[in-house]
Amino acid sequence: MKFERAVVIGAGAMGSGIAQVLSQAGIEVVLKDVKEEFVERGLKNIKRMYDSRVKKEVLTQAEADYHFGQIRGTTSYDELGQPDIVIEAALETIDVKLEIFKTLDKICPPSTILATNTSALSISEIASITKRPDKVVGMHFFNPAQTMKLVEVIPGVKTSDDTVKHAMKLCSEVIKKIPVRVKECPGFLVNRLLFPYMNEALYVLQEGASPQEVDEMVVKFGMPMGPFTLFDMTGIDICAHVNSFLYKEYGPRFEPSPLLDKLVAHGCLGQKTGSGFYSHEEGNIPQKGEAKKVNPKLEQIIKEANSVKSFQRSSKKIDAHRIILPMFNEALYALQEEVVTASDIDVGMQWGCGMKRGILSLAEEKGLEWCLSEIEGHHKELGERFRPSWYLKKLVRAGLRDFSQLLPEPVAVR
Ligand SMILES: NC(=O)c1ccc[n+]([C@@H]2O[C@H](COP(=O)([O-])OP(=O)(O)OC[C@H]3O[C@@H](n4cnc5c(N)ncnc54)[C@H](O)[C@@H]3O)[C@@H](O)[C@H]2O)c1
Known part of the structure; x- marks a missing residue:
């Protein structure tokens, strides 16, 4: 199967990154969103990504202009053409995705692969709204899609082996990513493994460790950043949501510490609100070599979390x-x-x-x-x-x- 034409649905953070990656591989891309202004914002972001590649001398200006010119924005389903693949990266809401896939199934050629970049919704459920569940597959890119190499390729119950092979091939041979095939399960692979670790770090904090101490400990161990730095970057509300979703699906192994919900109740959502585990307000941002400043409210919030439910403390030194x-x-x-x-x-x-x-x-x-x-x-x-x-x-x-x-x-x- 050749990949010459693609459609990306949703011109947000992920959709624009995916469109950039596809276009740089020589694929013609139609980028669709619901409003002109969202399409424009997506295209602007892609232009910025190309500008930065020129600056870093990864591409010449002429190459960047050519690839950027491969992308066409639209708000209309009538202008999707005859894509080989559609990658959907719209809102993470099942009703929105079902509506999109129902429409795509009607208007795309029968051979078109329909992929979703969902982080947590069921691929099989999304496929079930179409008459081609064998051609529906999860392709979970990581943020930012233009730089992160991994793509989880997730077949639904009825996805054919051919569709999976084509999706894997698109990733490895055409867009030069690293795909891994993952059986459909809550959290797929990376989030499923990451969250028990992140959650345990929360309990360790409840037992008296400090965020800096834990972050430093795991960085020494080989993680690229500590869990509390990652919580603040990702958004504490988003992590709280994923944590409780995984708990609902897998049970006691994922029992969430109440700490994230308490932080959310205090409006401490991480970098985006200026405070999470650390303080991110201007004046508190550490200079190179300086330690990060902990959110001054954290001690009180941990006390509140500790009073929600009794929990066992370890007799061992935290490591x-x-x-x-x-x-x-x-x-x-x-x-x-x-x-x-x-x-x-x-x-x-x-x-x-x-x-x-x-x-x-x-x-x-x-x-x-x-x-x-x-x-x-x-x-x-x-x-x-x-x-x-x-x-x-x-x-x-x-x-x-x-x-x-x-x-x-x-x-x-x-
Ligand atoms: N942000 C991440 O870190 C990340 C990582 C992996 C996967 N994802 C998944 O990717 C998807 C998109 O996430 P995002 O962070 O880019 O969100 P975003 O909010 O930045 O962008 C979503 C875009 O989809 C558009 N949209 C909404 N409904 C639409 C429709 N019916 N048709 C076309 N466009 C529509 C919105 O206008 C918006 O521009 C979600 O399913 C998310 O779970 C996100």
């Missing part, structure tokens, strides 16, 4: 392993459910979250037996957040030391 192990344990649950292959777990966490080394490779270094015994110790003391996956126990009993021993045949087309 990075306590925070990272829930990510590893969840990776083993994902393997247990055959959501993803072992090698793709490490690829996903490296390219989707910037970890210097994959979580499985870090665990191999410590030894799986050691990891299991730590998880079991925390499970005894701290409860269900640390219930070990039976798959991990099985691997330990089998004496497995190296996840490469589990690798299936390499996937023909990544």
